Amino acid sequence: MSEQAPVARTVRALQSGAAFALGLLLSAIVLRVIGSEVADNAALLGVLALIATPALSLVATAVEAWARERQTAWLAIAVLGVLSVATGLAFLLGR
Numbered sequence: 136m137s138e139q140a141p142v143a144r145t146v147r148a149l150q151s152g153a154a155f156a157l158g159l160l161l162s163a164i165v166l167r168v169i170g171s172e173v174a175d176n177a178a179l180l181g182v183l184a185l186i187a188t189p190a191l192s193l194v195a196t197a198v199e200a201w202a203r204e205r206q207t208a209w210l211a212i213a214v215l216g217v218l219s220v221a222t223g224l225a226f227l228l229g230r
Contacts, residue, residue, distance in 0.1 A: 144195040152188025156181050190218060 159181030166174035197211040 141199060142196070144199045145192050148192040148195040149188060152184060152191055156184035156188065159184060190215060193218075 159177050163174050163178035163181055166177055193211045193215045197208045197215070200207040200211065
């Protein structure tokens with residue numbers, strides 16, 4: 136049997152990003168209920184954190200897989216590149 140690569144950084148990146156985004160979105164709800172003007176900014180930051188979480192976890196995957204599984208690291212980098220190109224196209228075409 137092959138030994139599985141450690142994924143502690145990837146899991147930590149996903150959990151941290153999700154928790155951070157959830158905290159911001161819950162804060163935005165509370166701020167909206169109390170009538171604060173910063174609710175929209177908190178919601179925007181929450182959405183951006185939620186969108187950035189998978190990209191950051193791909194970076195974490197590439198870093199932790201680089202020494203043991205170079206092919207996995209390159210695949211994570213390739214997926215990150217595809218996501219970057221798709222995001223850039225979405226911004227250009229969305230104007």
